Amino acid sequence: MRPHKKMNQQISTAASKKGAITRSKNAANTSKSEGKESELPKRKAEGSPPNDKTLKRSAFGDITNARESNITSQDVKKLSKKIIVKKADPKGNEKANMKVTVTVPNKSTAIQPVLKTHTTLKKFPVSTKPKVVRQKNEEVSTKSGTSQVLEKEIKEDISVISEQQEINLSSKDNSGNSSFQNDGSNSHDEPQMLEFPILEQAPSPKASICKSSTTARLPEGVEDFDKETLNDPFQVSLYAMDIFNYLKEREVLFIVKNYMVRQPSISQWMRSLLVDWMVEVQESFELNHETLYLAVKLVDLYLDKIVVGKETLQLIGAAAMFIASKFDERIPPLVEDFLYICDGAYTHSELIKMETNLLKVVDFNLGIPLSYRFLRRYARCAKLSLSTLTLARYILESSLLEYSFVSESSSKMAAAALLLALKTKLLGGWTPTLQYYSGYKLEDIGHLAHQLNAMLHKKPKTALTTVRNKYSHKIFFEVAKIPLLENLDL
Structure with a gap:
């Protein structure tokens, strides 16, 4: 089939057969109805909930731990670990018994509650040096320097085998109870204070705007559009400038050269006829304008790399519209819709095969600026x-x-x-x-x-x-x- 001769007839014939309504026909029908509302059939995705029911759910659930935690002193338990270590005296004296005690803060230790806002942690090293407590019956030489040597050897050679103490403070669980986990035993000995991270309140996200929009100095006479629309979530003002700068950088990946010199079977006029037909398809199916622009770009990228015949030109346009619809539309048209709009010139397998070939040529990269x-x-x-x-x-x-x-x-x-x-x-x-x-x-x-x-x-x-x-x-x-x-x- 020659798309440059029958293309416009096919779209009009298919639209009349299937009852496709364009904006012009819809406006004409509206004027004739004299104020009566016209009900047009709308396609609905399979498995959609019925109209009389509204389903509400959070997309990702509650993924933040920024909650207020009412932690009292009763929720904090003392943690201690006593280890008896024996070290022989250098001069052959009886073995000296050493008692090492490692504890965490007692009930009087104040633990800061988790802030509601986002917080950042300052990392400070936790003191893990054991406290050495000598018993009364411990015999230490009173000679000059002997006690210092003994302490030095104990510090260097003693191997304290102790399990790592972990303190897990978590927010309230679903039942409303705070959880505190420990694996130590209580001790009435003098506790050694551990250093906890200091919580600092982070600035609000709205206070920190991307450098490219607000922190950078704007030229004279330039209005800061992103700052004015900061409270509008649909404008994505924090990232809009960076997004479009990124899209401009990606344009070099989709440059189309003068491919007509390598296409002996098609011409510029045939391409214009194809694009005109694609605009008609976009109007008939009421697709987004982004779908049309993406489909035309896919056609040019394919023709830039693959030599085709004129009998497959319309098939390339239909496959490009099909791919762009699935990429951009909420409810894309079916394969049968595109086969019908082509007046049965191609089969189901031919359209699917062309779709596969087109995606391979563009390397499945559809994020085209x-x-x-x-x-x-x-x-x-x-x-x-x-x-x-x-x-x-x-x-x-x-x-x-x-x-x-x-x-x-x-x-x-x-x-x-x-x-x-x-x-x-x-x-x-x-x-x-x-x-x-x-x-x-x-x-x-x-x-x-x-x-x-x-x-x-x-x-x-x-x-x-x-x-x-x-x-x-x-x-x-x-x-x-x-x-x-x-x-x-x-």
Whole structure:
């Protein structure tokens, strides 16, 4: 089957057969219903709980030990170990009996309770030197220096065999009782104090923000977006800057070269038809935009390494959409859905085999930096309106059809699309905030903005109208109908 001739007919025929509803058809049905709510069937994952029941559980349980522990003096028991060691006198006297006592704090020892907040421990060496207590009947020579020599030999040669005393203080268990474990015996002898770790209260996590966002000095005129959204857990403000810097570093791993010179059976026009069909599939199945961008990137990475024929081009696109759906969607479409949308041109085994081959080519590495994610990050940091962001999305999604942009960096393409959207809506140019968060200066993305503007001025082709029709809808603020700039002045 030739995808460049029958591709658009297949998607329309399959959508009409299976009853797929696009946003445009859904809006038309809504207007006809005159205020009546339309119920659309929604797929549900197998094994999901019924709608009338709500299951609540903690994902990881209580994994913190930062609890308040009411430890009293009664919970602390004295620990002692008495060992009788015999050491012969150097001059042949009777054996001297030595009593070694190792104890822990008694009831009067104050133990600090565990703090509620996170704590850090200062490690101090615990004194393990045994206390030597001589009995009254111990005979020691009174000659000068004899007692000192004896003490020195005892310190050096005596081998005190004692079990290591462990004190385990734990928080309250599930029954509410504090546990204290020891393996020693009580003693009324004078105890030797052991040094316990000193607990210090650690600073709150919100007080320590990543160096890249707040501790670093921001340029003049740059607003600290991550600091303003620190209390919003969905912004991940503590790590957002580091995450996107890491994604920019990974872009070098997914560079696509000019592979058309090594593909004798396909052309740039056929690739544009394939991407246009993939946009239609994304709309029909109501998939995320990240799924579309990832699938297109997978197609380019596969074509960059494997020579294919034109009869398998649509199969590659279907397999890429299938993989991207399973990677990004909560409920991805089934294999039968993709086979149906291809109008039965391929079998179940062919799609699964292509999926396996594609994953092997990319080495199962699906964490690819996407231009769509960079664009959303830049627009949020600059606090742009949703209509301006949608215009930039339209420009960026239109660039997916153009083969000339496959070798460009994803982050740079996102910055250029946003710059062109700002100029088109007369909202100014490249601000210091955008330059700081994107890492690109105006001269770095100026040439791409001119190329994108020239792309939009091209006469639309009848076979490639899916993106334009998609963004001409009211849901997308009809940004495709906004007048274009004749001359882009940067």
